[in-house]
Amino acid sequence: MLLLYTSFQALSPLSAPLLVFCLLAQSLWHRAPPHKVPLRSPVVLVFRLRAPVVNSQTGPQSSTVTAFSSSASISSVASLSSTSIQPTATPQSPIPGVFPATDPSNPPSVQDTEVPDFAPAWSTAHQKAQAQIANYTLEELVTVVTGIDALDLVGRCVGNIADINDWPGLCLNDGPLGVRLADYITAFPPGINTASTFNRSLIRTRGLFMGTEFKGKGVNVALGPMMNMLRVPEAGRNFEGFGADPFLSGEAAYETVLGMQAGGVQACAKHFIDNEQETNRMTSSSDVDDRTQHEIYAQPFLRSVMAGVSAVMCSYNLINDTHACQNNLSMNGILKEEFGFQGHILYINLLRLKNTDWGATHSTLSATAGLDMTMPGGDTGVAGLNTFFGDTLVEFVNNGTIPLSRVQDMAQRVLASWYFLHQDSPSYPAVNFNANAPGDEATNEHINVEDDHFTVVLDIGRASIVLLKNVGNALPLVKPRSILLAGSDAGLALIGPNEFPNAVGDDGILAIGGGSGCPFTIFAFQPLEAIQIRARKDRTTVSWILDDFNLARAGNMAIGTSAALVFVNADSAEGSDRTNLTTHDDAEQLILAVAAQNNNTIVVTHSVGPLIVDSWIEHPNITGVLWAGVSSSETGNAITDVLYGAFNPSGRLPYTIAKNITDYPAQVSTLLEIPYSEGLDIDYRWFDAKNITPRYEFGFGMSYTMFAYSDLSIEAVNDTDNAQADLISNWEAGNASPSGLGSSTALWLHRPAFQVSFNVQNTGGVAGGEIPQLYIQMPPSAGEPPSILRGFSDVFLEPGETQTVTIFLTRHALSIWDVVSQGWIKPQGTMTVQVGASSRDFRLTGVIPL
Ligand SMILES: *[C@@H]1O[C@H](CO)[C@@H](O)[C@H](O)[C@H]1NC(C)=O
Ligand SMILES: *[C@@H]1O[C@H](CO)[C@@H](O)[C@H](O)[C@H]1NC(C)=O
Ligand SMILES: *[C@@H]1O[C@H](CO)[C@@H](O)[C@H](O)[C@H]1NC(C)=O
Ligand SMILES: *[C@@H]1O[C@H](CO)[C@@H](O)[C@H](O)[C@H]1NC(C)=O
Numbered sequence: 001m002l003l004l005y006t007s008f009q010a011l012s013p014l015s016a017p018l019l020v021f022c023l024l025a026q027s028l029w030h031r032a033p034p035h036k037v038p039l040r041s042p043v044v045l046v047f048r049l050r051a052p053v054v055n056s057q058t059g060p061q062s063s064t065v066t067a068f069s070s071s072a073s074i075s076s077v078a079s080l081s082s083t084s085i086q087p088t089a090t091p092q093s094p095i096p097g098v099f100p101a102t103d104p105s106n107p108p109s110v111q112d113t114e115v116p117d118f119a120p121a122w123s124t125a126h127q128k129a130q131a132q133i134a135n136y137t138l139e140e141l142v143t144v145v146t147g148i149d150a151l152d153l154v155g156r157c158v159g160n161i162a163d164i165n166d167w168p169g170l171c172l173n174d175g176p177l178g179v180r181l182a183d184y185i186t187a188f189p190p191g192i193n194t195a196s197t198f199n200r201s202l203i204r205t206r207g208l209f210m211g212t213e214f215k216g217k218g219v220n221v222a223l224g225p226m227m228n229m230l231r232v233p234e235a236g237r238n239f240e241g242f243g244a245d246p247f248l249s250g251e252a253a254y255e256t257v258l259g260m261q262a263g264g265v266q267a268c269a270k271h272f273i274d275n276e277q278e279t280n281r282m283t284s285s286s287d288v289d290d291r292t293q294h295e296i297y298a299q300p301f302l303r304s305v306m307a308g309v310s311a312v313m314c315s316y317n318l319i320n321d322t323h324a325c326q327n328n329l330s331m332n333g334i335l336k337e338e339f340g341f342q343g344h345i346l347y348i349n350l351l352r353l354k355n356t357d358w359g360a361t362h363s364t365l366s367a368t369a370g371l372d373m374t375m376p377g378g379d380t381g382v383a384g385l386n387t388f389f390g391d392t393l394v395e396f397v398n399n400g401t402i403p404l405s406r407v408q409d410m411a412q413r414v415l416a417s418w419y420f421l422h423q424d425s426p427s428y429p430a431v432n433f434n435a436n437a438p439g440d441e442a443t444n445e446h447i448n449v450e451d452d453h454f455t456v457v458l459d460i461g462r463a464s465i466v467l468l469k470n471v472g473n474a475l476p477l478v479k480p481r482s483i484l485l486a487g488s489d490a491g492l493a494l495i496g497p498n499e500f501p502n503a504v505g506d507d508g509i510l511a512i513g514g515g516s517g518c519p520f521t522i523f524a525f526q527p528l529e530a531i532q533i534r535a536r537k538d539r540t541t542v543s544w545i546l547d548d549f550n551l552a553r554a555g556n557m558a559i560g561t562s563a564a565l566v567f568v569n570a571d572s573a574e575g576s577d578r579t580n581l582t583t584h585d586d587a588e589q590l591i592l593a594v595a596a597q598n599n600n601t602i603v604v605t606h607s608v609g610p611l612i613v614d615s616w617i618e619h620p621n622i623t624g625v626l627w628a629g630v631s632s633s634e635t636g637n638a639i640t641d642v643l644y645g646a647f648n649p650s651g652r653l654p655y656t657i658a659k660n661i662t663d664y665p666a667q668v669s670t671l672l673e674i675p676y677s678e679g680l681d682i683d684y685r686w687f688d689a690k691n692i693t694p695r696y697e698f699g700f701g702m703s704y705t706m707f708a709y710s711d712l713s714i715e716a717v718n719d720t721d722n723a724q725a726d727l728i729s730n731w732e733a734g735n736a737s738p739s740g741l742g743s744s745t746a747l748w749l750h751r752p753a754f755q756v757s758f759n760v761q762n763t764g765g766v767a768g769g770e771i772p773q774l775y776i777q778m779p780p781s782a783g784e785p786p787s788i789l790r791g792f793s794d795v796f797l798e799p800g801e802t803q804t805v806t807i808f809l810t811r812h813a814l815s816i817w818d819v820v821s822q823g824w825i826k827p828q829g830t831m832t833v834q835v836g837a838s839s840r841d842f843r844l845t846g847v848i849p850l
């Protein structure tokens with residue numbers, strides 16, 4: 001398995017010690033890893049409930065307030081340094097728009113617009129954690145925050161924390177799309193397709209099923225979801241994330257975290273932060289201004305914190321020349337203080353070890369910047385390859401460099417997350433697979449956690465397909481006499497995707513991208529197979545050519561067929577960015593060869609992200625285009641259902657498709673200082689601001705039916721909550737929200753403030769789903785892009801049916817980040833609301849009554 005890691009390594013700058021490490025690792029690989037079964041005996045806790053000290057319900061608190069008076073047996077706990085941001089305890093009070101005292105196992109339903117209040121559950125969890133560490137020695141505290149499996153590969157998970165007394169330790173495992181390096185699991189659709197559904201129910205269900213599978217395998221912390229922003233269209237990991245808009249990404253992160261944690265596992269929001277390309281990802285600095293950081297890149301993390309996320313993974317890149325995992329401003333400042341994050345921040349090294357190249361910058365002092373745990377840890381005996389926590393952290397505490405209270409806070413956060421998810425329950429499964437030795441029979445129990453989770457894979461597969469072009473009712477197909485399937489992507493290759501290390505390879509149907517984000521075991525229903533099953537019903541003649549290069553033959557075969565379907569793809573993986581925005585095997589040539597001979601050519605793309613389609617999109621013989629993304633195992637079935645109208649497409653683009661690569665605001669940069677000079681104007685915001693016409697705009701997608709919008713009304717949500725009246729009127733008066741502990745996630749800022757209602761009618765002939773989108777236009781003084789997404793919904797309508805759709809707006813949604821006062825502020829002037837079917841197809845306009 002270490003070989004898999006070395007395949008990444010080849011893609012990043014090498015250092016001599018790393019080579020040494022890899023050679024060592026490979027030679028050790030054949031050694032059977034020690035069999036270590038963590039104990040899962042019940043932990044009996046004795047603790048005294050304490051009255052919470054502060055009330056964070058209504059807004060910011062001073063970060064110097066200690067939430068819990070300590071009963072720790074270790075002295076010196078009193079002096080909390082400012083770099084130890086302590087979680088707060090919060091009592092529950094009934095506030096309109098707030099879901100009362102929420103336990104992560106029982107979040108509000110998707111339909112419920114109330115904001116969950118996790119503060120009481122966090123408070124209880126922290127008290128239990130504090131009681132547990134009360135008699136821990138310094139070494140034991142450090143054990144809780146340091147991984148164990150350096151070269152020895154001790155432990156069965158990608159990351160492992162050792163057991164202490166009755167406490168069983170922790171299993172951390174990849175990844176954002178399902179349990180990696182295990183069998184009998186589901187390979188869930190990547191984030192990009194999940195976002196493309198714009199359907200909260202599907203996003204939540206995927207999260208729930210994923211959480212259930214991780215728990216079933218005994219994982220404590222699932223290393224996902226991934227929520228970086230698609231700033232750069234070629235970025236290699238874009239498919240793992242939720243697209244190019246911070247609101248969409250934030251809501252997808254929110255629903256995913258709520259779902260995963262309801263399933264029982266700790267979700268880990270990653271990668272914090274500004275990790276927007278793979279090129280030089282460990283050596284380049286993302287230079288992002290404070291406002292852009294707050295409004296764009298941090299938004300999905302803010303929503304994750306509001307969903308009660310238990311863990312956050314810091315990223316490999318630097319921010320303003322300081323490593324993200326050592327960045328006090330982003331970790332202590334934004335995440336822990338401003339967002340009030342109460343879980344732990346962890347760092348997982350790609351090569352499972354400290355890299356000496358980073359030694360100078362990645363250091364034990366990361367702990368004082370807010371880092372709570374390192375993985376994998378362990379001491380190797382090789383100079384420069386020892387963990388920077390472990391014994392080194394003990395020394396730093398003993399010589400007074402790092403306060404003991406910080407290490408207590410670190411351990412308390414790690415353990416509180418475990419209690420928060422009820423992982424202390426005796427029924428929480430023990431680890432029953434071995435990511436470090438998937439072939440080892442002694443440590444892999446082959447527990448099947450799949451259930452019928454393929455259903456959500458198929459549901460998301462269908463709902464994520466975007467219909468981009470449909471001329472003369474080319475689609476759906478109606479009993480065609482004959483069809484041709486052209487392109488390697490239509491069928492299976494000679495070897496399947498699992499044969500590629502980490503799925504990094506492109507041969508035949510592309511169902512998923514590659515890298516540590518991808519589960520090891522998937523199957524892939526190919527379009528060729530699914531279409532043939534359907535063709536048998538219709539008595540359609542099916543021919544196929546899976547060769548991307550025999551253009552003459554493909555053209556000949558296309559002559560006279562009722563429909564010629566061309567399947568093309570574009571792949572990417574962790575560790576490297578795409579080198580172009582065109583297709584694998586330059587299959588544009590195949591498209592053109594087929595279209596030259598057939599006036600009903602339909603193109604289907606499997607793509608990890610944007611493609612430039614301008615060399616073929618306007619070809620008069622190309623009558624249909626389906627954008628299928630990478631939706632994992634069921635993609636052939638999903639495409640077939642949409643092609644034949646068994647499912648009416650409702651997917652929307654989660655990014656812009658430009659006419660020319662140079663139209664995008666940012667490209668992969670080879671600079672070591674990457675200026676985010678486009679600021680707030682990423683993706684569609686840039687095209688709007690610069691008046692560039694895209695080929696297909698963000699939010700675009702067609703249907704086999706039509707929808708009409710009418711009757712927009714906007715009214716303030718009646719507020720009877722006097723406790724927060726001051727904060728609200730302060731904001732309404734145009735003053736910035738106060739800053740302090742939890743100030744950016746304060747409930748008053750995120751409760752429904754305005755209610756936008758309108759009608760949507762299906763005016764076409766078939767049932768279908770519509771995705772109404774709400775964009776805000778801020779007054780010019782705000783300095784915002786022309787339109788910003790601030791709401792979406794999904795509505796399924798029978799022909800002729802009308803439904804009223806309601807979207808709530810929060811005060812946060814109507815604010816900008818004020819750098820000077822470090823708070824959220826309502827811009828002066830009129831704020832317009834536009835509702836429609838894409839970021840450029842507005843149907844209704846109104847004004848916020850502020
Ligand atoms: C702490 O308490 C646990 C449980 O009572 C016990 O097993 C352990 O030995 C104690 N540790 C120390 C360092 O006293
Ligand atoms: C990076 O520098 C910019 C410009 O000085 C500043 O606005 C921003 O807050 C800094 N971010 C971090 C994390 O240091
Ligand atoms: C680190 O961040 C915290 C929280 O914002 C702040 O109080 C502290 O002063 C910062 N420390 C340093 C060294 O900048
Ligand atoms: C504390 O110990 C660490 C680790 O041995 C060492 O690097 C550091 O220089 C020491 N600091 C002081 C002030 O002694």
Ligand SMILES: *[C@@H]1O[C@H](CO)[C@@H](O)[C@H](O)[C@H]1NC(C)=O
Pocket residue numbers: 579580581582583584585586
């Ligand atoms: C674009 O990249 C793909 C994947 O690496 C490659 O197959 C294709 O040949 C490239 N096209 C061009 C024009 O460079």
Ligand SMILES: *[C@@H]1O[C@H](CO)[C@@H](O)[C@H](O)[C@H]1NC(C)=O
Pocket residue numbers: 595596597598599600620621
């Ligand atoms: C479109 O297809 C027809 C065959 O159906 C072919 O004769 C014609 O040349 C094609 N048009 C173009 C622009 O290639």
Ligand SMILES: *[C@@H]1O[C@H](CO)[C@@H](O)[C@H](O)[C@H]1NC(C)=O
Pocket residue numbers: 560599600
């Ligand atoms: C497409 O070509 C077929 C013959 O292959 C012809 O019958 C049909 O009219 C053409 N359609 C259009 C829209 O040109």
Ligand SMILES: *[C@@H]1O[C@H](CO)[C@@H](O)[C@H](O)[C@H]1NC(C)=O
Pocket residue numbers: 660661662
């Ligand atoms: C894209 O734009 C660049 C710069 O304006 C231009 O040189 C290039 O020809 C364009 N490419 C295409 C395919 O139109």
Ligand SMILES: *[C@@H]1O[C@H](CO)[C@@H](O)[C@H](O)[C@H]1NC(C)=O
Pocket residue numbers: 715716717718755
């Ligand atoms: C708020 O209260 C007014 C007066 O009682 C009522 O007319 C209005 O419909 C209410 N608004 C909402 C959004 O409930």
Ligand SMILES: *[C@@H]1O[C@H](CO)[C@@H](O)[C@H](O)[C@H]1NC(C)=O
Pocket residue numbers: 199200201202459463650768769770771794795796
């Ligand atoms: C969103 O997904 C849910 C659950 O599968 C489904 O009931 C609903 O109809 C979907 N919405 C649309 C517009 O298709």
